[in-house]
Structures are given as C-alpha cells and as structure tokens.
Amino acid sequence: MPTLVAVLAAGRGARFTGPGHKLTATLGDRPVVVHAVQSAVASGIGAVIVVTGAEPAVASALHAAGLDVTFHSNVRADEGQATSLQVAVEAARQAGADRLVVGLGDQPFVTPAAWRAVAATDGAIVMASYSNRKGHPVSLRKDVWELLPSTGDEGARTVTRIRPDLIVAVPCAGSIADIDTTEDLTTWQSSWSTSSPSTGRSTKRGL
Template identity: 45%
Template sequence: MSIAGLVLAAGAGTRFAGSTHKLRAQFRGSTVVQHAVEAALGAGLDAVYVVAGAVELRDLIPDGVILVQNHSWELGQATSLRAGVFIAEKDGHEAVVVGLGDQPLVGPESWRAVAEGEGDLVTATYRGRRSPPVKLGAAVWPLLPTGGDAGARMLMRMRPELVSEVSCSGDPVDFDTLEDLQSWR
C-alpha cells in the first residue's frame, strides 16, 4: 500500500501574536513547520505533501516535498485536508497520514506508527488522548467533511467503529499562541 504524509499548514494562525506567522516562527534551530515536515519525512513514507494557504511556505519546504496550495483555506481545515487527499489520490496513494504544521514535537516515530496501524482510520494517542497524526485510508476519503475546522476529528466522531488507536511517544502540543511557543523553548 502506498502511503503519503500530509502536513496541514494553511491556516492564518490568528491567535499567534508573534512578529511572524506561527509556522515561520523559530523553534529549536528551525521553524515550527520545518519540524513537522522533517518528522513526516523521517517516517519513510512514500511521499510528503504540505498544504499551504494563508502564508507563503515555499522557501521552508525541502526538495522532494510537494507543496499543495489551498486557495480555499479560509473555509476551514477540512478544505486543506480535502486538497491534500485529492492530490495524493491523483498521485496514486492509497492512504495518507495527516499531521499538523504547528505540532513540532510530534516525531517521525509517531508518523511511522500510525502509518503501520491496521485499518483505514488510525489515530495516534498520547497518554491516552487522541491527537494527530491520523491515517486515512482511501475507503474513508468520501466520508471526510467538505468544510469547517474539523477534518479527521469529525470523521472519528461520526464513525467511532472505524477508529483504531496507536499509542505514541512525544508531545502533541500545537503552537496556537506565542505563549505556547515560548513555554516549550
């Protein structure tokens, strides 16, 4: 089965009061989004896509990673998820592992564990709490929401019988505010 990594990085990051967009903020020697992309790359998946929208990220994306531009990013995270799944499907992948560009402390081992999990809807858990990354097999792609800020989370609520969990290490904190970033420096 061909599995692609999909880093969602299209939002405006309006709660982040820093001097730059949260994804471009420096964190432990790199930018926040670069940590997320490197984790997806380190998982050894068949391809890695980054879905961008509100902020230019092209200069932060390494060679070999496919940048997907979501021109409808203002309509919510579901549009980014759909944009990435569309391109991954077009490129012949049968599943995607979806992570967030503002979660720099989720490592490649979490991406890999979720990719290897059994089923079409597999989520990472950290100390018993669900958080990305999430594997979505082609069988569930038609069930994904078309708008709003809930993508895989909404699908897991609607179809709990499809969900498999994989216990992962790391910390799934997302950097929504400048204070979030500063507390982890």
C-alpha cells in the same frame, strides 16, 4: 499501492500575535513548520506533500531547509482545515494512493516513529495516542475519504465522532502540543534546550 503523507500548513494562525506567521516562528534552531515536516520526511513512509495557504513564508522556510516535499496550494484555506484535508485527499487520489497519513504543521513534537507506527497499523482510521489522548498523525484509508467534510475546522474529527468504531489508536511517544499562540511558543522555547517534550495540551480543533 502507495501511501501519501500530508502535512497541513495552510491556516492563518490568527491567534499568534508575535511577528510573522506562527509556523515560521523559531523553536530551538529552526521554524516550527520545519520541525513538523522534517519528522514526516524522516519517517520514510512515502512521498510527502505540504498543503499551504496564502502565507509564502511557510513554503520559503521549507525550501530553505532543503526538505524533499511537494507543495499543494489551498486557495480556500480561510474556509477551515477541512478544505486543506480535501486538497490532500485529491493529491492522494491523483497519486493512486490507498491511504493518506496526515499531520499538522503547528505540531513540532510529533516524532518520526509516531508517523511510522500510525502508517504501519491496519485500520480505516488510525490515530496516534499520547497518554490515551488521540491526535495526529492520522491515517485515513481510501474508503473513508468520502466521509470527510469539505468545509469547516473539524477536519477528520467529523468522521471520528460519528464513526468511533472505525478508529484504531496506536500508543506513541512524543506530544500533540501545538504552537497556536506566542505564549505556547515561549513555554516550549524555555524547555526546548533542556528536554525533549513528551506530553502536551492540544488546542487544535481538528482532532
């Protein structure tokens, strides 16, 4: 049965004070969300969906990049990341998938290799590990979907906290750094042209 890949990109980005939405802010030569989704597509794992919210510019940026993805709208995005995860789970069920591999639209430094490594590893919950810090992508086997929360900002973290015995960590190159604020964008923008970031700090509460 197939594996479905999902990038969650429905958040409001309230901490970002720059013009526009944080996911459509330019990092290097393209929007933040395009970096994130391009890695998921380039991994070649399987079909990629993007869960979007009320910001139409996010889908527009991905359309403009010509990425082969399917959009799923989350009308409850304001209720937290868990609602976007539930949209992805329902899409996986409809696709007949037995595994869902999830990433975040504001994490542009996750590599295609990280996506592939997580997807190729067997386990109920498989998480990328960056210098011993667990993060996305996260692979969720079908039998744990019912354990996922339906509301709130924790996403899969609820399950990983109460069932750490289910987690398999996979060492990956890249970074779990996310773009939450204009300061984050400025910091990474300054280093983008000179190096490929390999370490970073995650402020995301999802995992």
